[in-house]
Amino acid sequence: MQAFEYANPKTLQEALGLLGSSWGEADVLAGGTDLLGLMKEYIHTPKRVVNIKGIKELGGIEKTSAGVRIGATVTVAELLSSGLIKSQFPALIQAAQGIASMQIRNMGSIGGDLCQRPRCWYFRSGYGLLAMKDGKSLVANGENRYHAIFGRAPAYFVSASSFGPALIALGAKVKLASQSGTRELPVAEFFVAPATEDDREIALKPNEILTEILVPAETTRNATYEVRQKEALDWPLATASVALKMDGGKVRSAEIVMGHVGPTPVRAPKAARSLTGKTINETVAEKAAATAVKGARPLSQNAYKVQLAKAAVKRALLRAVS
Amino acid sequence: MKTEISVTINGEAHTHEVEPRLLLIHYLRDVVGLKGPHIGCETSICGACTVAVNGKAVKACTMFAVQADGAEILTVEGLAENGKLHPLQEAFWNEHALQCGFCTPGMLMTAKELLQRNPNPTEEEIRHGLEGNLCRCTGYQHIVSAVKAAAARMGG
Numbered sequence: 001m002q003a004f005e006y007a008n009p010k011t012l013q014e015a016l017g018l019l020g021s022s023w024g025e026a027d028v029l030a031g032g033t034d035l036l037g038l039m040k041e042y043i044h045t046p047k048r049v050v051n052i053k054g055i056k057e058l059g060g061i062e063k064t065s066a067g068v069r070i071g072a073t074v075t076v077a078e079l080l081s082s083g084l085i086k087s088q089f090p091a092l093i094q095a096a097q098g099i100a101s102m103q104i105r106n107m108g109s110i111g112g113d114l115c116q117r118p119r120c121w122y123f124r125s126g127y128g129l130l131a132m133k134d135g136k137s138l139v140a141n142g143e144n145r146y147h148a149i150f151g152r153a154p155a156y157f158v159s160a161s162s163f164g165p166a167l168i169a170l171g172a173k174v175k176l177a178s179q180s181g182t183r184e185l186p187v188a189e190f191f192v193a194p195a196t197e198d199d200r201e202i203a204l205k206p207n208e209i210l211t212e213i214l215v216p217a218e219t220t221r222n223a224t225y226e227v228r229q230k231e232a233l234d235w236p237l238a239t240a241s242v243a244l245k246m247d248g249g250k251v252r253s254a255e256i257v258m259g260h261v262g263p264t265p266v267r268a269p270k271a272a273r274s275l276t277g278k279t280i281n282e283t284v285a286e287k288a289a290a291t292a293v294k295g296a297r298p299l300s301q302n303a304y305k306v307q308l309a310k311a312a313v314k315r316a317l318l319r320a321v322s
Numbered sequence: 323m324k325t326e327i328s329v330t331i332n333g334e335a336h337t338h339e340v341e342p343r344l345l346l347i348h349y350l351r352d353v354v355g356l357k358g359p360h361i362g363c364e365t366s367i368c369g370a371c372t373v374a375v376n377g378k379a380v381k382a383c384t385m386f387a388v389q390a391d392g393a394e395i396l397t398v399e400g401l402a403e404n405g406k407l408h409p410l411q412e413a414f415w416n417e418h419a420l421q422c423g424f425c426t427p428g429m430l431m432t433a434k435e436l437l438q439r440n441p442n443p444t445e446e447e448i449r450h451g452l453e454g455n456l457c458r459c460t461g462y463q464h465i466v467s468a469v470k471a472a473a474a475r476m477g478g
Contacts, residue, residue, distance in 0.1 A: 006325055006342035006388050029389075036345075036384045037365060049342065051389065077378070101454025102432060103369065106378040107385065232453035233367060 002045045010054050016179045018050045019207045026050055028209055030073045031107035034116040041124060058211055067217035072111025072210045079110060089215060091166040091222035091241045098226045099162050100233040111210045113163045115202060119235055120157035128197050130154045145301040150262035155193045158260045164191060165259035166224050166241035172215040178208045191264035201263060220245050223320035227308040236260050238305050240312035242320050251275040256292055261309050268292035280321040289313035327391040332400030340387045347371040349387035350397060358398035358427045369455030372428035373397045379435040398427035410434060410472040419468035421459035428455050433469045442473055
């Protein structure tokens with residue numbers, strides 16, 4: 001691993017002053033689950049690492065007038081043991097349960113989950129985020145069985161975030177701080193499909209820190225369902241998170257978001273609208289799931305993921321009302 | 323540039339100057355000299371390096387030593403008290419929960435937190451709880467039996 005300067009600030013202002021104006025100058029460290037892997041492989045070689053775990057205001061889960069505030073450094077284990085989250089947001093709990101191993105749940109943070117880099121093996125092997133060679137995508141013509149089915153040139157990796165789809169379904173926002181102030185962004189806009197190799201897959205700028213996540217208090221039936229190759233220690237193959245606003249037994253409005261199928265979490269607005277006024281049952285859920293994956297454009301080796309994403313949507317819908 | 327860290331390991335205070343890029347597992351093994359925590363994959367997969375930091379099981383290969391500054395660390399060497407094996411260690415012995423022993427320190431440290439959180443786990447809960455620790459010898463059955471036996475011994 002390349003040597004770096006270590007900073008351990010105690011306040012957010014101090015931390016923000018230690019960041020760089022371009023990527024590669026400084027990386028933010030919370031649990032380190034992803035960052036250490038990136039640094040060991042020389043995918044990230046920051047000159048400075050800024051540990052934000054010592055900044056008290058970035059922790060904690062609290063009820064606010066608008067909903068629930070989750071500090072960026074809250075660990076997956078802390079989230080799982082929060083009564084506030086358990087009672088209102090099963091979609092988040094179910095996503096957290098999928099994050100592999102007690103040790104990683106003890107260290108990994110929710111902010112880190114949102115900011116983690118893609119698992120694309122071309123990216124992790126040093127071919128860059130878009131894995132282009134001589135103007136052509138190595139993914140589109142190569143080993144792409146775990147890649148996007150909702151990808152568009154030039155981005156075919158899948159967003160690795162476990163919480164992203166659930167937070168989007170719940171209508172959550174992230175708060176991003178820099179020395180010039182803070183901005184709030186819907187989680188749906190936090191994830192972006194990069195157009196060039198110099199872009200990132202998230203809207204965070206090099207001089208910003210993700211400080212907290214704000215989940216609105218609206219009452220919904222919500223759930224996450226993950227399809228995985230094995231239960232232990234791997235990212236899911238396809239997931240779905242849903243949030244349903246109900247009028248008695250009928251859906252007033254719905255949000256359906258699929259994970260691990262595109263360079264960002266993928267919303268399915270048409271499928272969600274088709275649920276309005278309906279009671280969720282096997283047939284209704286199956287139909288909405290088929291609509292959700294209608295626009296999928298699988299690559300040469302990953303057509304199987306279309307069926308998995310469909311199953312995830314159906315099962316998430318049924319889980320939400322069970 | 324080196325950074326000074328102070329940690330308590332198995333009840334003993336240590337202060338060292340370390341390079342920020344030094345992983346906790348290398349610090350424990352090469353600086354402090356505790357060879358109990360093992361290095362398997364060094365990529366967060368195998369769990370052989372598991373130690374408890376402030377009472378929580380973590381993979382010491384995926385943590386910088388500087389992140390542990392001020393922390394209390396427990397390694398497998400600190401499990402036995404006053405020369406008496408921890409009930410988990412005894413159960414691993416009695417139930418033949420190891421062959422080569424490489425994964426054992428990590429298994430013990432993870433199982434310890436598993437039983438703290440859930441003193442009377444089902445077989446499925448044990449298997450789920452140990453998902454971050456790989457064993458290539460036993461096929462896991464004896465490990466699961468050992469954790470069950472330890473739970474019974476500890477009054478779960």
